[in-house]
Amino acid sequence: MPTTTRALSVPSAGAPFEAVDLERRDLRDDDVRIDIAFAGICHSDIHTVRDEWGAAHYPIVTGHEIAGTVSAVGDGVTKFKVGDRVGVGCLVDSCGECENCKNGQEMFCSKGSVGTYNSQNYDGEWAAGGYSQQIVVTERMVLRIPEGIELDEAAPLLCAGITTYSPLRRWGAGPGKKVAVVGVGGLGHMAVKLAAAMGAEVTTLSRSSAKADDAKELGSSRHIATSDEDAMKDARGSFDLIVNTVSADLDMETYVRLLRPNGALVNVGLPPSKLSVSPGSLIGGNKVLTGSNIGGIGETQEMLDFCAEHGIGATIEKLDASDTTTVDTAYDEVVAGNVRYRYVIDTATIPA
Incomplete structure (x- = not known):
């Protein structure tokens, strides 16, 4: 019954x-x-x-x-x-x-x-x-x-963890890699913890510096306020991987410019509007603009085991x-x- x-x-x-x-x-x-x-x-x-x-x-x-x-x-x-x-x-x-x-x-x-x-x-x-x-x-x-x-x-x-773990693993976050996380919220804070535990050098990006101290405690070594045009220009060509966790409409061109050659910008947030980027921005540096959708059951178990091993919880x-x-x-x-x-x-x- x-x-x-x-x-x-x-x-x-x-x-x-x-x-x-x-x-x-x-x-x-x-x-x-x-x-x-x-x-x-x-x-x-x-x-x-x-x-x-x-x-x-x-x-x-x-x-x-x-x-x-x-x-x-x-x-x-x-x-x-x-x-x-x-x-x-x-x-x-x-x-x-x-x-x-x-x-x-x-x-x-x-x-x-x-x-x-x-x-x-x-x-x-x-x-x-x-x-x-x-x-x-x-x-x-x-x-x-x-x-x-x-x-x-x-x-x-079971959602925020695997949603960020999967692209970090797929795109090779680890020692020697520079990873940027856009947004320090429910998804973003998990991306920072996981990327840092994988051994990557982590930078957080958000509209202001209000969460800079929090980001450092989570494992970020640097924080950039995206409203600071000079700081964003200085960061161009810096990252192997960017994980975008926000659901707001962003200028993708701005973030693609932050990638190193062969870098990837992965979207896990779901904005309401279509994304727009010039093919030339990608072709010019062998760059990848992609998305990631949670993960399978086996990979989710792998993520949980990784978190237990590294003392990570939300x-x-x-x-x-x-x-x-x-x-x-x-x-x-x-x-x-x-x-x-x-x-x-x-x-x-x-x-x-």
């Missing part, structure tokens, strides 16, 4: 959060039931709840940065047992059979991967995310959270959701850039 849990749901665009009963499916043979302890607030949650990307399916329970413990397993589960510390990220299913799935890129499943929320399962039911006290997920999509990372600090790693502010308007306010604070650096909901506080 399905089980009922408590969750935070939005009934329609523009409506506030409310505490509701949420039905989770009964365990299938390959399912894991997780008692959720913490759920991070990602900017994608906000875009979806506010229907800024379109196609939001209400009522909706968001949250794809999930950390907790296993409370039950199906008869066919072999990798997890009751009591294990686990997480769930942006995916809750994929076909597991196509070339992309077999290559560890489940997010590009040819059949269509199933997102943790606002996505239809293969049985036609709509997935509900991690702003809840329990979730049931197929074993293939469950990640093990190693000892050495607190669960509250681990939750944001920098968080915990939220008590006993007053559900706290979450509404948190959304506004994220948009305003006032969080240091990820809000995490303590799901035990969701009202009964």
Whole structure:
């Protein structure tokens, strides 16, 4: 029989959060039931709840940065047992059979991967995310959270962590490489921590110097205010890799000029408008303008293990959701850039 849990749901665009009963499916043979302890607030949650990307399916329970413990397993589960510390990220299913799935890129499943929320399962039911006290997920999509990372600090790693880890690894961040991170927010602060732990020399870029001290504590050796035209000119040709984490419209030409020959500018933020760059700016230095979309399950586990080895967790502010308007306010604070650096909901506080 399905089980009922408590969750935070939005009934329609523009409506506030409310505490509701949420039905989770009964365990299938390959399912894991997780008692959720913490759920991070990602900017994608906000875009979806506010229907800024379109196609939001209400009522909706968001949250794809999930950390907790296993409370039950199906008869066919072999990798997890009751009591294990686990997480769930942006995916809750994929076909597991196509070339992309077999290559560890489940997010590009040819059949269509199933997102943790606002996505239809293969049985036609709509997935509900991690702003809840329990979730049931197929074993293939469950990640093990190693000892050495607190669960509250681990939750944001399931999106913000892998979203920044994947391009850093793919483009060779490490000793001898100069990496710039655009934006010091939920994604940016993780990019700085990870790039520094990989051994790269890290520079942060943001509109002002307000976060310069924070950036240094996170692992940056230099901070550039992008509003300082002279500093930006001086930085031209400096970086092997730039990871752009902001969702605002930026002049890509300005950032391409900061790359060394053969350098790459990787976008992980999702601005509302199309990017524009002259092909000559890329051809002139063998430069690459590209994007990166989370990471597969295997790479996400690799990221979690790396974080445990290097003592890395997200920098968080915990939220008590006993007053559900706290979450509404948190959304506004994220948009305003006032969080240091990820809000995490303590799901035990969701009202009964």
